[in-house]
Amino acid sequence: MRHAPPSRLLASIQGARVWTDVVGAGTTRIRIASRWARMLGFDVSAYLVGDLLVDTGFAHVRTQVLELLEGRRIAAVCCTHNHEDHTGNCGPIGDRHGCPVYLRHHRLRWTEGVRRLKPYRTWWWGSPGDYPAEEMPEAVGDGERTLRALPAPGHSITHVALWEEETATVFTGDLFIAPGASAVMVQENPYDLADSLRRVAAVEPRWMLTGHGMVVADPVPRLLAKAVKIEEAAALAVELHRAGMADRAIVREVFPGNHRRDRMIEALTQGEFSRLNFVRAARTHLRDA
Numbered sequence: 519m520r521h522a523p524p525s526r527l528l529a530s531i532q533g534a535r536v537w538t539d540v541v542g543a544g545t546t547r548i549r550i551a552s553r554w555a556r557m558l559g560f561d562v563s564a565y566l567v568g569d570l571l572v573d574t575g576f577a578h579v580r581t582q583v584l585e586l587l588e589g590r591r592i593a594a595v596c597c598t599h600n601h602e603d604h605t606g607n608c609g610p611i612g613d614r615h616g617c618p619v620y621l622r623h624h625r626l627r628w629t630e631g632v633r634r635l636k637p638y639r640t641w642w643w644g645s646p647g648d649y650p651a652e653e654m655p656e657a658v659g660d661g662e663r664t665l666r667a668l669p670a671p672g673h674s675i676t677h678v679a680l681w682e683e684e685t686a687t688v689f690t691g692d693l694f695i696a697p698g699a700s701a702v703m704v705q706e707n708p709y710d711l712a713d714s715l716r717r718v719a720a721v722e723p724r725w726m727l728t729g730h731g732m733v734v735a736d737p738v739p740r741l742l743a744k745a746v747k748i749e750e751a752a753a754l755a756v757e758l759h760r761a762g763m764a765d766r767a768i769v770r771e772v773f774p775g776n777h778r779r780d781r782m783i784e785a786l787t788q789g790e791f792s793r794l795n796f797v798r799a800a801r802t803h804l805r806d807a
């Protein structure tokens with residue numbers, strides 16, 4: 519498969535930067551940022567767990583990511599989910615290292631608005647292009663270390679959390695971006711997300727490493743608190759809708775306070791990522807009582 523050649527000029531325009539640090543038992547965090555990602559206030563993280571690579575960053579930093587991995591053995595790429603800031607370099611890494619790329623529900627991966635990205639997403643992250651993916655197995659190993667895939671839909675139907683029991687570490691991708699209920703993408707399902715947070719909490723991780731750089735010790739209370747807050751916010755949104763309130767007024771009730779960052783992200787993403795989406799999703803995905 520052919521992929522766009524890495525361009526140093528483009529990387530320099532994008533202000534691409536990739537650096538690493540060691541987090542916990544032999545796990546390397548690969549931190550990946552561009553000028554635009556820094557402007558938004560979050561970089562993207564991939565992780566090396568032995569010879570297993572969790573996520574691959576975004577396409578604008580392809581040159582640096584490939585250089586960083588040059589000469590290393592990569593036994594498999596395990597994607598937390600199919601969003602272009604995490605799967606942007608799956609194709610070239612799979613090609614160069616001759617390794618499988620695993621993704622849950624890989625046949626459904628183009629059904630969530632990622633086949634044709636909106637221009638702001640191409641501008642921020644770059645386009646990953648197509649890449650060969652295989653269905654995520656229950657467990658992936660490199661001979662020494664093993665990651666188990668815990669289904670974690672909500673943010674995306676392809677989402678998993680990757681659980682390393684031996685180090686009590688869970689890699690959560692975008693399952694936990696912020697505490698509490700917050701702005702979401704159009705296709706997200708808040709009820710599935712709450713279930714996924716509880717599923718991950720149930721394995722009792724000691725460490726949570728997220729897809730945007732957070733390292734959280736003893737994350738169980740935070741995972742459970744987020745699940746509760748999402749359910750409470752969704753219940754309030756449904757109740758106010760049934761009482762006849764308009765969606766934008768519901769947003770103000772469900773998300774009181776300033777939420778300056780949410781509003782900025784809503785504007786930058788042309789409403790693709792918004793609190794209004796949360797209110798609508800609370801209704802759309804409501805399950806029978």
Ligand SMILES: [Zn+2]
Nearest residue numbers: 599601673692
């Ligand atoms: Zn995502």
